[in-house]
Amino acid sequence: MRDIRVLAEPFAPADAIAALAAATPQAGGIASFTGQVRAGDDVEALELSHYAPLTLPGMQELGEQAGKRFDLLGTTLLHRIGTLRPGDPIVCVAAAACHRRSAFDAVDFCMDHLKGAAWFWKRERRDGEWRWIEPRAEDHADLARWR
């Protein structure tokens, strides 16, 4: 089972994870990660833009790679676009596998690739001013771990 989507509206990560669990009863474990807009950081809003011809095909390719590499029974990759508020989920990755180590590693792998190699750009608004978020050196180092 693969649930891979780019979402323009708010979503409930718990529902997506429950759906993955329901679809993969033969899995021994399901690991997940949810990224959300940090509250209490003076950030009023976060805007995520993307390039549609590349984004979803790239995420599908990532889902396929993760499935093969970690022998997954199911994969969920959800990523928001549009304007988000503090507390809103941005991204949800979940992996169902026979054993926990594969599930943990698959989620880590997918998150590093979504942060460093998927076609999304983020900017945040503080005091009414929009500012683009530059990729961090750690993001590249995280990605390089899987090569």
Added chain:
Amino acid sequence: MRAVGVTILFLGPLRDVAGRQSLETNAPLDWSGLLEAVGPDVAAQLAEERVNVACRGKVLADKTALEAREGDEVALLPPVSGG
């Protein structure tokens, strides 16, 4: 999609550098034509290795080999920051 010319899209922060979201230009369009069409500020960014170029929905392995034809969309892709 326009039937005539090439559409250049400025993604992410390049939109602010260009001061616009897109630009229509004449076909065919190669690398030197692209650098000329986008102006010096965006051209300086394009010179950086970490800025990618897609044509017809595919990222070019070698952006300097760009060959855009009538009706093509050329997307300029700065370093990403998703997740």
